[in-house]
Structure formats: structure tokens, C-alpha cells
Amino acid sequence: MFWSAPAPWTTADIPPQHGRTVVVTGATSGLGLETSRALVHAGARVLLAVRDTDRGAAVAAELGGAATAHRLDLADLTSVREFAAGVEGPIDVLINNAGLMAVPQGRTADGFETQLGVNFLGHFALTGLLLDRITDRVVTLSSVAHRMGRIRLDDLNRESGRYERWSAYGQSKLACLMFAYELQHRFVAAGSTLRSMAAHPGYAATNLQSRTESFQDAVMSVLNRVVAQSGEAGALPSLYAATVPDLPGGSHIGPDGIGEARGNPRPVGSTAASHDRRMQQALWERAEELTRVAFPL
Template sequence: MAAWTTDDIPPQQGRTVVVTGANSGLGLATTRALVDAGARVLMAVRDVEAGGRVAAELGGAVTVGRLDLADLTSVREFAAGVDHPVDVLVNNAGLMGIPKARTADGFEMQLGVNYLGHFALTGLLLDRITDRVVTLSSGLHRLGRIRLDDLNYDSGRYERWTAYGQSKLACLMFAYELEYRFTGSGSRLRSMAAHPGYAATNLQSRTETVADAVMGVLNKVIAQSGEDGALPTLHAATAPDLPGGMYIGPGGPGEMWGAPVPVGSSAASHDRAVRRRLWDLSEDLTGVPYPV
């Protein structure tokens, strides 16, 4: 079977996609490919001025909306402004390996942006989504452990990479649990997860440590492009017959690069008891109850 590429994206005319973090990195590559395929894309971005410049360059049916995933008020305002059906929601935006910080609502920043903000956004948009939700995880979800007793590092030592791993494990568990609930409620909606492998983006330049320089070198030597890194997301978002609950990543060595294929995930990601407790805790923290 030939490797899946953007040439395999079905025509997207008449379809609407919301992409978070759409003005740079993987989000921009995802948005560009969807627009080229004919989709209407709502770019959900923190900086609407920068997003507007990108939208003007892209052409096509592109609109821009302000979304700050580190502020639940902004998440609610964005969701309230979406007054039309959304075929696909792509939960793409994220932070990686940053120093300890807090969101406007007091959440640990990586968990708040990567996971809790998207959990709230998905729940608030769910009555307008008509096809599927795609949530970005990472191969580094395997570093994570869901700290149900201290999810936001309110006590104890903060370690940025285990915090990142927790946030991406939470994203993956959310995608699986959402699909479980869709199926159990008889919904026709689908929930997918994807990860980009090692893709060269600006995500690797925010740790404020020597790791930024190291990853900058690795980006040039071993990383695949942002366009290739976006392929798993695009496959999860557009493949018409893809079953819900799939996790799509690069098929090459170590899932670092290569064409998108279904991939496996850690045993922890399939722990239904923890997934259920994380879900309940997420509803409590965000104040967003789900109808499924």
C-alpha cells in the first residue's frame, strides 16, 4: 500500500474545521493542507493579528477567532461565538517543556493549555460538531503519569518533562474516553488521537534552557518537516472510513518520522478507571459538563 500523503485527502468542499494553534507549526501546516483541499477553516489563535496575516496569505475560506487556552473565560467566549456546525475539531495547540507557570485559572500551564483548555473547548462545542474530534498527543505520553491527587503540581517538586508527559497522556486518555462515551451513547461522532513524531516546529524553543539549542540542532539533523509532522493529524481528521478511537502517528522507526499509520500507546493510556476519574476531575476543574 502506498504511503498516505496530502494527495490522499478527500475533497473538503462544504466542510468546516476548527484548528487550535493554527497560525504556526503543525497547526499552520494542518490548516494549509485543509484549505488547499477546499475546507473552510476557523483558525483558533491567541494572537488574532498574527492569525489574520496568516489567513490573508492562505486565501481560501479562512476565518480567525481569538482563543487563549490558558484562560477558560477566553475558551467560553470563543465557543459562544461559533454559531455554525463544525465538521471537525482539531485540538492541536500546545506547549512543551516550559518552566513552571500557571494559567489564568490556576492550572499548571502545560496541563492547562494542552489538555484542560481543549477538554473545555470540546465540551462547549460538542453540540455543533457533526463528524469527529482529533486531539494531539505525543510519543512522550509514555513519560507521563496522571497525578490524580495533585494534577496541577500544587505541592511537591515540579519537573517540566514529566509534567509535559502527563499533559499528553491526559490528551490521549481524553480521546479514548470520548470515543468510549460516543459509542456508549449511540452517537455517530468519532474521537481520534494523533501525534507528529519528531517534527521541526517552534514548540522546541520555549524551555528557556540549553535544551532549546540542542533541539534546534536536532531539528536540522533528524527531525521531519512540520508538513510531514502534520500528516497524522490530517489523516485522522479526513480519512472517511477511519474508525473512532484510532491513534495515528508516523510509521517509521520509533514513530519519529514516516507516513501516518495506526500506532499503539502505553498501558496507562488504556486504564479505564483512571480515565474515568480524570474525566470527572476535568469536569469539576473546568466547570464544563459533557452530555455523553
């Protein structure tokens, strides 16, 4: 008897999502759009949490009546609070998808370093503000770049020293992964049936690679055509993390190929730093201080 590899997991394997409501941040393009499209096709009601409401309305019209656009600017905690206050009814799944990568130095409306503020702190606050309405799970996107990340707890917002965009990006994505793990620890400690998952897309061709405002945009444009997998393939780990019924809380889903750059979605590992419980807890406490959001656990 010959061994054969398991069949690839695709959008055709998503269980029926009829009657379920999912919030997807950053849903107007790239991974967020492909994630939303697949969920609507599977029967879910999808709340598109978007900064550009005109673009969001166009995407909602494209996806059909099961999708609706709602304004959310993760770079502004006032907007995060307004979005959360406007969401009615239960939410089965929250997918913290939106993100920035290697952008020039900047500050959010609340004074946070832009990548940390959008990728991590905005989603941290959003999750805490929606938690009492979430019924199933939270999925937070990380990146293989978490491997180069280091949490600078005493200077999270890069207020001293030279700004290094890739270092700041790595920190933000390590923070996202540590948040997902710590949230699961807290669900377990509270006796909650909710689950926290992490996912990363590998190297997927999206407009994320076109915002560095440097020569790197041209380099990554070439890599997108030659090396990267499609946005549809890049969305599969998020969809797997969001919909596989018996997936254990605390799972981290990514591609199964070399270097986790591309391939079929499966549970993957992460760095020892991402599992540092003491730092997870300290990062959580600092995020609560910065966002002034406490989780109802």
C-alpha cells in the same frame, strides 16, 4: 510476484473537503499552520483558533478567504467560553492541536499548571462547549512523550513537590490521549455517530522546541535540523485522523518509522496506562470539576 510497500499517504490523498468546516487550534505556526493549509487546499472552511489575532489575520490572508481567524487563549477558560459562544453553524471536525512543551513552571489564568492547562484542560473545555455543533469527529493531539507520562490525579496541577517540566509535559500528553479514548467510549455508550481520534506527529521540527527558556532550546535546535522531519510531514497524522472517511473511532495515528519519530501516518498503539479505563473515567471527572464544563452526552 514481489511484495511492495503501500504508497505513502500524503496531502494528495485527502478527500475533497468542500462544504466542510474545521476548527484548528494553534493555527498560526508549526503543525497547526500546516494542517490548516492542507485543509484549505482540499476545499475546507477553516476557523483558525489563535491567541495572537494579528498573526492569525495574516495567516488567514495568506491562506485565502476560506480561512478566518478567531481569538482563543487556551490558558484562560473565559476566552475558551467566549470563542465557543462566537462559533456559529455546524463544525464537521475539531482539531485540538495547540500545545506547549517543557516550558518553565507557570500557571494559567485559572490557576492550572501551564502545560496541563493549555494542552489538556483548555481543549477538554473547548470540546465540551462545542460538542453540540460537531457533526463528524474530534482529533486530539498527543505525543510519543505520553509514554513517560503518569497521571497524578491527587496533584494534577503540580502544587506540591519539585516541578519537573518534562514530567509535567508527559502527564499533559498522556491526559490528552486518555481524553481522546474516553471521549470515544462515551460516544459509543451514548449511541452517537461522532468519532474521537488521537494523533501524534512524531518528532517534527516546529517552534514547539524553542520555548523551554533553557539550554535545551539550543540542543533541540540542532536535533530539529539533523533528526526531525518537517512540519508538513508532522501534520500528516492529524490530517489522516481528520479526513480518512472510514477510520474507526478511537484510532491513534502516528508515523510508521522507528520509534514513531518519523515516517508515513498509520494507526499506532499506545501504553497500557493510556488504556486504563478506571483512570480515564477518574481523569474525566476531575477535568469536569476543574473546568466546570459538562459534556452534552
